[in-house]
Each structure stands twice: as structure tokens, then as C-alpha cells.
Amino acid sequence: MRVIKKEDFKEFVNLLIGDDTKEVVGVKAKGGKFVYDELSSADELRLDFDVTVLSPKKYFMPPVETLLRYDLSSDFKVEPVNEVTPLIIIGIHPYDLIALQQLETVFRDTYPDANHLLKLERSILIGTNMQNVSPHSFAASMGTATTRYGYDLMLTDIGDSYYIEIGSDRGEDLLERYARVSKPDKTHEQRFESVINGIESKFQKALNFPPEELPSILARTYDSKLWAEKAEKCLSCGSCNLVCPTCYCFDVQDVTELNLRRGERIRTWDGCLLEDFAKVATGENFREDRASRYRHRFMRKGKFLYERFGFIACVGCGRCASGCLPDIADPVEIYNTLKEEAL
Amino acid sequence: MTRENITIYTPRPATIKRIEQMTENEKLFEIALDDNMPLGHNPGQFVEVSIMGIGEAPISISSPPTKTDGFELCVRAVGNVTKAMHAMNVGDKLGIRGPFGNGFNTSMLKGRDLLFICGGLGFAPMRSLINYVLAYRRDYGEVAILYGCKRPCDLLFADEVRRWKSMDGILDHHLTVDEVCEGESWEHDIGVITTLIPKTKFDPETTYALVCGPPVMYRYVIKSLKERGMPDDHIIVSLERRMKCGLGKCGHCQINSTYVCQDGPVFVYSEIKDLQEAL
Amino acid sequence: MMRPSVKPRVAFFDFASCEGCQLQVINLEESVIDLIDIVDVVSFREAMKEHSDDYDIAFVEGSIMRPMDAERLKKIRERAKILVALGACACIGGINALRNRYSVEHVKKVVYGDADIEGNPFFDVFHTKAVGDVVDVDYYVYGCPISRDELAKVITSLALGKKPEIPNYPVCVECKKKENVCIFEKGGFCLGPVTRAGCGAICPTNGSGCEGCRGLVDNPNTDSELDVLKKYGLTVEDALGRFDLFCYKYKGEVSK
Numbered sequence: 001m002r003v004i005k006k007e008d009f010k011e012f013v014n015l016l017i018g019d020d021t022k023e024v025v026g027v028k029a030k031g032g033k034f035v036y037d038e039l040s041s042a043d044e045l046r047l048d049f050d051v052t053v054l055s056p057k058k059y060f061m062p063p064v065e066t067l068l069r070y071d072l073s074s075d076f077k078v079e080p081v082n083e084v085t086p087l088i089i090i091g092i093h094p095y096d097l098i099a100l101q102q103l104e105t106v107f108r109d110t111y112p113d114a115n116h117l118l119k120l121e122r123s124i125l126i127g128t129n130m131q132n133v134s135p136h137s138f139a140a141s142m143g144t145a146t147t148r149y150g151y152d153l154m155l156t157d158i159g160d161s162y163y164i165e166i167g168s169d170r171g172e173d174l175l176e177r178y179a180r181v182s183k184p185d186k187t188h189e190q191r192f193e194s195v196i197n198g199i200e201s202k203f204q205k206a207l208n209f210p211p212e213e214l215p216s217i218l219a220r221t222y223d224s225k226l227w228a229e230k231a232e233k234c235l236s237c238g239s240c241n242l243v244c245p246t247c248y249c250f251d252v253q254d255v256t257e258l259n260l261r262r263g264e265r266i267r268t269w270d271g272c273l274l275e276d277f278a279k280v281a282t283g284e285n286f287r288e289d290r291a292s293r294y295r296h297r298f299m300r301k302g303k304f305l306y307e308r309f310g311f312i313a314c315v316g317c318g319r320c321a322s323g324c325l326p327d328i329a330d331p332v333e334i335y336n337t338l339k340e341e342a343l
Numbered sequence: 344m345t346r347e348n349i350t351i352y353t354p355r356p357a358t359i360k361r362i363e364q365m366t367e368n369e370k371l372f373e374i375a376l377d378d379n380m381p382l383g384h385n386p387g388q389f390v391e392v393s394i395m396g397i398g399e400a401p402i403s404i405s406s407p408p409t410k411t412d413g414f415e416l417c418v419r420a421v422g423n424v425t426k427a428m429h430a431m432n433v434g435d436k437l438g439i440r441g442p443f444g445n446g447f448n449t450s451m452l453k454g455r456d457l458l459f460i461c462g463g464l465g466f467a468p469m470r471s472l473i474n475y476v477l478a479y480r481r482d483y484g485e486v487a488i489l490y491g492c493k494r495p496c497d498l499l500f501a502d503e504v505r506r507w508k509s510m511d512g513i514l515d516h517h518l519t520v521d522e523v524c525e526g527e528s529w530e531h532d533i534g535v536i537t538t539l540i541p542k543t544k545f546d547p548e549t550t551y552a553l554v555c556g557p558p559v560m561y562r563y564v565i566k567s568l569k570e571r572g573m574p575d576d577h578i579i580v581s582l583e584r585r586m587k588c589g590l591g592k593c594g595h596c597q598i599n600s601t602y603v604c605q606d607g608p609v610f611v612y613s614e615i616k617d618l619q620e621a622l
Numbered sequence: 623m624m625r626p627s628v629k630p631r632v633a634f635f636d637f638a639s640c641e642g643c644q645l646q647v648i649n650l651e652e653s654v655i656d657l658i659d660i661v662d663v664v665s666f667r668e669a670m671k672e673h674s675d676d677y678d679i680a681f682v683e684g685s686i687m688r689p690m691d692a693e694r695l696k697k698i699r700e701r702a703k704i705l706v707a708l709g710a711c712a713c714i715g716g717i718n719a720l721r722n723r724y725s726v727e728h729v730k731k732v733v734y735g736d737a738d739i740e741g742n743p744f745f746d747v748f749h750t751k752a753v754g755d756v757v758d759v760d761y762y763v764y765g766c767p768i769s770r771d772e773l774a775k776v777i778t779s780l781a782l783g784k785k786p787e788i789p790n791y792p793v794c795v796e797c798k799k800k801e802n803v804c805i806f807e808k809g810g811f812c813l814g815p816v817t818r819a820g821c822g823a824i825c826p827t828n829g830s831g832c833e834g835c836r837g838l839v840d841n842p843n844t845d846s847e848l849d850v851l852k853k854y855g856l857t858v859e860d861a862l863g864r865f866d867l868f869c870y871k872y873k874g875e876v877s878k
Contacts, residue, residue, distance in 0.1 A: 031803040054801045063799035067352040070395035072625040076436035078395060080353040110605065111351045111590040222619055233846045235815040236839075238791060242798035249594030252352075252587045253787060256396045256778045258656040260625045263396055265352070267587075269799060270594070274791045275841060278595060280585045281400070281422030284558055286598075286620065290843070299599065307600035323798070325806060325815055325850045396623045397784050423784045427623060430783060435624075 002164040002181035003188045009155075009162055012179040013042035016088055019178075022124065025059070026090035027052060036089065047091050047157065051134040051317060055096045055245030056089050057103060060119045061269075067115060068265040072256070081264070082115050086122040088174075095139040095315035097127050097150035099245035105309050106248055124170055127151035129195065133202040136318025138332050140200040141207035144315040158191040205332045209339050211312050214302035217335070220342040222299070226334065231294035233326040234273065240297065240320035240329040241271030246305075246313045249277075272296050298334055351590055354393040354438025360413050362433055366497050368419050369464070370429055371405065375413035376439060382414045385446030386472035387581055387609045391589045392416070392424060393438030394431075400424035401586040401604070403468035404442065407475040417467040417499060443589040444608050447472050447553065447579065455551045456484035456514075458543065460564055462536055462556025463492050466499050468581055468608075469555050473507070480512055487515035487545050491536035491556075494520050495529045515544040536560065540567040547573040555581040561622045565612060575613035582608050582621065623782065630781060633665035633677040634708075635698055637684030637691050638718050638750075642767040643709035644668045644683055650770055657774075660781045679704045679780060681763075685711040685718040686751040690743050699757040704780060707753040708773075710766035710868055714837040717766070719750040719870040752871065761786055764836035765821055766868060772820050789819040790840050793832050796823035805831045806854050813864055815850065816842035834869040844876040 004012065017024045017039055026045045028037045034049035036056055071077040092100075100120070107116035129146065130139075139145040147154075152171030156163040163184060166172045175181050184192070209217075241247045251270040256263035270277060273293050278286040287293045305313040314331055321330035361373035376382065382390070382404070389403040400422060406415035420429040431437070449472070457476060461469045476483050488507060492498055498518070508516040517539045519532035532539060536556070552568050554561060561580055568578055584596035584603040596603035598621050601610075615621045634644055648669055650657060657663075664674040680702035686692055699705055710716035721729050726747060730739065739745035753759055763776050772788075779786040789795070793814035797804070805812040805826050812831035814823065818839050825832050838844070851861035865873050 030801075031808065033803045033807075035801055053803065054798075058801070067350065068354075068395075072396055072623060075624065076356045076395070076438065078354060078356075078393075078438060080350045082350060107592065109591060111592070113590075113592060114350050115352070233843070233849065235792065235794070235843050235846050235850075236841070237794035237815045239794050239798055242795060248592070250587065250592070252399060252593070254396050254398050255775065256782065258650075258653050258660065258774045258778055260396075260656075260660050260778060260781055265395070265399075267352075267593075269795075271791075271795070272594065272597075274795070275839070276790050278585050280583060281425070284583075286558075286584060292620070296597075300597070304597070304600040308602075323804070325804075326846050394623045396782050426785075427783060437623075 001184050002166065002175060003158070003161045003184045004164060004179055004181045005161050008180045010042040013039065013045060013090065015178045016174075017041065022086045022088045024088045024090065039090070045090060047128050047155065048131045049091065050132040051093070051137060051319060051322075054243060055099060055317070055319070056092055056125075057099065057245050059087055059089065059123070060100065060103065060116055061248060061250075064266055064268045065115065066264045066266050067252070070254075070263050070265065071261065072263065073261050082118055084118050084122050088124045088126065090126045090128075091155075092125055092127045092151070093130050093139075093317075094127060094147035094150075095137075095142070095144040095317045096245050097125065097147050098144045099315045099317070100125070101150045102246050102309070102311055102313060102315075103248055105311070109309070124152045124174060125150070126171075127154040129154065129156040130199055130202065131157055133204070134318050134322065135204050136321040136330065137316060138203060138205040138207060138318060139316035140203045141205075141332075142211050142312065142314060142316035145199050145203070146196060156192055156195055158188060158195055161188065163188055163192040163195075205318065207332060208336045213339070214312055214335065215306045217338050217342045218299055218303040221338040222295070224338060224341055226337060226341070227295040228291040230328040230334070231289075231291035233328050234290045234294050235326060236273055236275050236290055236293065237325075238271030238274045239323040239325070241273055242269055243319040243323045245315060245317055245319070246301070247271065272300070294328075298331070301331070302335065352440070352588070354391070354399075354440050357437055357439045359431055359433055359435050359437065362431075365417065365499050369499060370418055370420075372416045372418060372428065373413050374416060374437070374439065377436075381411040382439075382442055384408055384414065384442035386449065386475045387446035387468050388442040388444045389468070389589070389608065390416070390439050390441035391443065391586075392428065393440070394424055394427045395438065397427040398424050399440075399587070401443070401589060403471075403581075403608075405467045405470050407471050407478060409475060409478045417464070417470070419464050441589060443604055445606065447609050449475060452551055453482050454484060456545060456549045457486050458545045458550050458552045459486070459488045459490075460536060460540075460552055460554045460556070461488075461490045462560040463497070464499070465555035465557065465560070465581070466490055466492075469553065470500055470503075472553065477507075477510075484549065485514040485545070486512060487543055488513065489517050489519075489536060489539045489543060491519040491521075491539070494522060494524060495527045517543060535563070537563045537567045540564070540571060547571050547577070551577045551579060553579050558583065565622070575616060576611055578612035580610055580612055580615075580622070582610060584608075626781060626783070629660060629662045630678040631664045631674075631676060632661040632679045632681065633663070633674070633702075634668070634681045635665070635683070636667065637682065637695070637712070637753075638687045639684030639709065639711040639716075641668055641683065643763075646767050646770050646773060650774065653774065657777065661777065675701055677702060679706065681706045681708045682712050682753050683708040685715050686753060686756050687718065687747050688743065689746060689748070692751075692756045695753065695756050704760045705753075705757065706761045706763060706776065706780075707759045708763050709768050710764065710835045710837070712753040713762045713764050714868065715750050715752045715871050716835075716868060719752075720866060722749050722870055723866070762788060764788070764818055766835035769821050769824070771822070791819055792839050792842075793817050793819045793821065793823050793826065795819050796821070797826050800827055802826050806850070811851055811854065811856060811864060813847070813869070816844055816847045833867050834865065838869060838872050842872070844872070848876065
């Protein structure tokens, strides 16, 4: 554990920015919201954010990513692409750190996906405990309001200083090289404890049951009328998928330059709520109606991926709920209603 | 290109060795990997075929693993990739990833009687297994084959299929079509494939049914098999879904917690009968 | 796949339109060189003098307003192996379909007053039609104006013999990928949730709501979109009015 005075923290961030070995990104304000973006000065960093529009997933699974480059001027010329920009990301809330861990599990499973994993390996993640909480967030219910793993460094605002938990040698090394830190004294420890203990009370939304019950609740509510009722308002716009820090589905396309010589095979975010997600070339659509797509997402988060990977694939960030224009995507509302039905 | 640079999305170069027009819409492609390695597949597995600039599509392998100097894909021209394949010539290059999926469990089936039920293009993966079983004929029990398609002219591998009829060790063999148009000759059955099941010789206690066809076929075939008294764990199906990666990442083929590309495409019916959306 | 050696012959045609979509072709700038390297442009009134009726691919801009337009379009269809509708006017009727709110007689009266136009085929207008209302269309390049990137994608696809991948998902997808703050959250109104993407969410990215110039997705949930517009403060009439500018074609469905 370390502590760093706030003015020293600014200097630390500015030193990191000044060092060209890694690009430094952090949370910045944008149009009344917060986003992760490249930092040009520590003054831009907003560690008091509630939630960002997109999670830091966008750096490890970019919205559009080149997988291959090909050349059509010869028979078969293909070159794998794995573009990696080593990053230092400053200001990741615990739920997003846990989401990144889940994505890592998925991309490491059976056939390791180097395009994802290398980006993660080459980056340094600096977490921050939540000072403000989005009105849609229910991370405390999901056990993701705080975390003991998944970061290189974890910051907690304790007034005039940040309390720093060290999660890896890389994190420790970063402090040694760039930061003026000291060991926490008793007062620091007490303030840290009290901040951590106060986080849960900041949440306005909560599940009425422990998340471990979700798989069995969902097993009993597959045929619930709720799916069709809610899905009637679903725009099939995929917003809930696209802002989700644990969604990882993608589409693959070949994009050829107008000269028909070179091109790229890209992957781009897809969403199971979109109409053609499960449609095959012959025209058969295996989830044709809105209700089955709508149900699939909630089932996938609370049951299907749990059965496959052992985690509930919802970290309670609330982005889907705030991004859904017809207000039908809030997991708290849906899961609490289903809990009642499943009784 | 060094080995370390090859990602799971990098196709291996391969060359088309032979093309045979099978029906109006289906062609058979014999393909060999340029490194001359055998594909090393199980019957029922699939490959991702890449045509750079066009895209990638999952296609099941039609030849048995006993053929090692290349492999065969029976391809219907329906999407971008398959249409582009149809426009290709012998000697043209394409990319291959895989084989992917589980394939049929050929060791579990050893010593069992086998009933093959194929509809339309579902015959393509089944042909791999049938030929494998015929190659190791003594390892398996009785063999019966049912194959249905829309019209006589849609029959895939027609000569091979007819040859099986007169082969020793084929217990029963029926072909059917939905309709016969004027001017077409057809000496076999007419009607949907389920009409063949009651009159086929097989012992439901000892026989394993292997089913592959269009999505609409499964429910009816399974119903007929159960009416003959076949237990659920004797029915083995191969399912189709949209796939992009073949590696359990892209999410398109997911049926509940099952990824068809990894856990399938072959499933024992007893294991998926309660899996909603599967059939 | 090898780069094809045979170049398709391409022709551009225009009907009632501002010709801005063809201008987007010229706006490809340096890429025009690539374009003429992969296709033979045999007819393009806006850019060249020569004309030929021997073409493989016809790009048609504009909406169809008169029987004489329909006849000309049918001839183009007969000659072309592939017909591509170019831009909102051709794809969905576009701005020209605004006048379908009124009777043809009323429109003629307002525009031409008492002028003697009876029997003159140039003034023999009917209700505005999209190209697809008159002939079969193989592919659509949506938008007002079309996106150059998408046009390039369609042309490369056709030159490679591939069906162009035109999105059937709404603009929200592209907004989210760009991390735009939602127009509704900024106090605006947007047809993005039901409008076909492919424009790169250009309007929301630049701060204004989507007007629906690319038409709606295959199965738009317009009831829900109307509810959203109302929830954020529009009256039913104003909410419906959002569909007038480009999506009048769909309005019958919307207001049901």
C-alpha cells in the first residue's frame, strides 16, 4: 500500500504522459458525460466520474479491428494483423476491471485470441474506487463495487491524497519510477477503510436477492410473459449490447480498397438484439422475433455464460439501462420481477 | 510469415484440385492444403473457407478422413462466399481454417447398427461419415440409409448413393423426393423423408440414428423415430447456425449456453431435447 | 480471390433529384482514378460527354415523377444486368415524396397555377415513386446524399462479384461505436433508432438528430420510436411529422 498527495499524483500522471513508451488514457468529460480518451495533461483527468459512455473494453476489443490484410494482386497473399498500442489506462471502476477479467477468460478459452490478449498484456490498468455512482448502477448487488484483483494499481480518494493498492509488480515498478509516494499511516488506513465502507450506500438500485440465484431464477422463467411484454417496445437497436462491458460478439467483414488490390478483414462489434444476428445465408433466422432476442441477452448475462465460464456476465454498471430509449433494458427491474415470478 | 505471427483468424492457403458440378446449385470441390498436410478431420466437422475480398463461410467436410490427399466440400451457391466459390476454377487458391467442431463420435458408434437420415444438403457431412463407416465396415453393425431431397435433379452424389444400394452390408436404402416434374424419371419414393421411417428395416433397440438436414426436418424425423421406439440417446443430430469465427468467440452460433461451433455441430438428442431454441 | 481482369461497364442516370449523389461520385477525388481503373464508366452526364447504351451496371439517381420517366427507367432496367438505386430520392422517394401529402391536382395547381399544361407529357406528373416502385432494384445505396465510403464499398463489392453488405441495423449502432452522447440525452430528437445505418451516424456525430434519410430498417419498431419521441416531449403530431422529410413513404405504417 502507498499514499500519494494529490499534487504529486498530478505530477505522476504528467510524467507518464511525458514518457513516450506508453500512451496514457484516462477519464475525461465529453458533452455532459464521461469517456476514456488520450490525456494530454493530468488536469483533464476526472476521477470523480460516475460512469463512462463506453467501458475500457474499447481498447482491448476495438469497435472496428483489423484481423488480416490481403493483397488481391497475387493468388493468395494474407498477412495476420495484431496492432497493439501499449496503454496506461487511468481511472477504471472496479466493475469494469471485473468485466475485463471476464473478457480475458472468454478470449483465452480453448483458442487463445492473440488480438485481444496481447493488447491486455501490454497495458497497465490503474483502477479507481467510485466517488460517484450512476443512478442506474447496481454494482454493489453484483459484488463488483470493489475488487481485490484485476488492476495494476488501485486508487482511492481519501481527501488530500489517494490511497494506492498495488496489484502487480508492473504497478509497483511504475510507482517506483515515476511517483513520489509514501507508506500509509494509521490515519490514511482509517480514511481508506471508511471510504470503502461508504461505497455501497451510494447505490440507488439494488437486486432483491444475491446474484448467485440468477441462473436458477432464469431457468424457471424462460417461458415468462415478461419477455414478450417488454420486447414489444424493443427497438432492436443493439444499444444495450454495444455499451455493455461484457458483450463480446463480433461480425467479420472483408473491406477492399477501391483499387481492388489491397483490403482488410475486419471484425466489428455485433449485438444479439440486432435483427440479423442469428440469420444464416439461406435466410433462416434462428432468433427472428424481438422477444427471443430480448430474452437471449438477459439469459446470456445471468445464466448461459455462467454455465459456460462460471461467472455472471453482468457487472452492474447500468450502462444498458441508461442507454435504452424505451426503458426496457434495466437488469435490476427485469431480474427483480423474475425473482418474484420464480417464487 | 513466422508461426508466432499466425493468429487464430489466419487462414491456411489451399488450392482447388477438382470441381464437379453436382446439381444446378451445388458443386463439389476437392481442395488440398498448400503445405500438403492432411486436414486431419473427423466426419461431421467443418472448415471456414476464406476467399479474400469476399469473406469467410463455414462449410462441412464431405469426404471421409480416410481420404488424405485433400478433402472435399459440397457447396450450394447461396451466400457471397459460396457463390464466389462457384465462380472459381481448378488451380485457384482459397484459405482454410479448421477443422472445427466436434464431429461424429466414431468410436462411440463402433459395433452399433446405424441409420443415416439425410435431407437435402444435410447429406454433405453425412457422406463423410457413411464413407468412413464403409471403409471400416467390420467395426460397425447394420447400416441403413435414408436420403430425401426436393427433386430428382437435386440428388447429391447420385452415382455413389445408388452404388450403396447394391452393396453388401447395406441393410436398407431408400431415396425420396418431394416432387417429380414432367420429363424427370424417378424409380424411388415420393414424399417427405419421415414417410420412409416406418418402412425402414432397423431395430430401435440397437440402432443409432444420425440425422442431418434443413432446420424444419428435425422435429418430424425425431417424432417418427420415437414412434418406432428409438430411445433419445440413440438419436444424433448435426445442427446449423450462423457462424463467423468457428472458435467460440463471435457469439453467433450460441444456443443458450451451447456454442454450436465448439460443442457441436453434432449433438445427442437426449442432451439437447430440453435446450430451448435448439430444434 | 484474384483481382478481376474484366471491368464491368457502368452507367449513371438521373431522374428528379438534385444530382448531389452523382456529385458524391465525382467527390471521390483521387479515388476516382481507382474507380475508373476497376470499372468502365460508359455514361455519366455530369462528368463526361460520351454516352453508350451498352452497360452492365446502371446507377440510378432520383425519383420517378411522370409516365415518361417510368418508360425511360424501364429501358434502363432492360439494358442493365444490375440496377443500383442511388440516394434517398431513388431508394425511398426522398424529399420529392413530400408532395405525396397532397393530391396531384392540388400540386399542379399550386406550382403551375393557370398555365396551360394539359396534355403536355413534361407536366404529366403522378405521385412521387421510388425507383423500386417502378422496376426491380438489385441494390440500394441509401442516403441524402449517399456516403462516398458506402458507394466505394458497393462498387468494390460489385466489381468482385459480391453482394454488397448494406446494414439492416439502425443508426444507434454506429453512434454507440463512435461513443456519441445520445441526441435525446442532449435534448434533441432523432430517428436513428429506426433508420438504417451505413452513414457512420454522421448527423448525430455532428450534433443533430437523424432525419431518416436512409429510410427505415427492414422491421422498424416505429410504435416504440413514436413513444420515445413523445416521452422526450413531442406531441403525437410533431412526432409523426419527423417522418415527413424523408420517410413519408413509411408514414402509412407509422401512423397506423
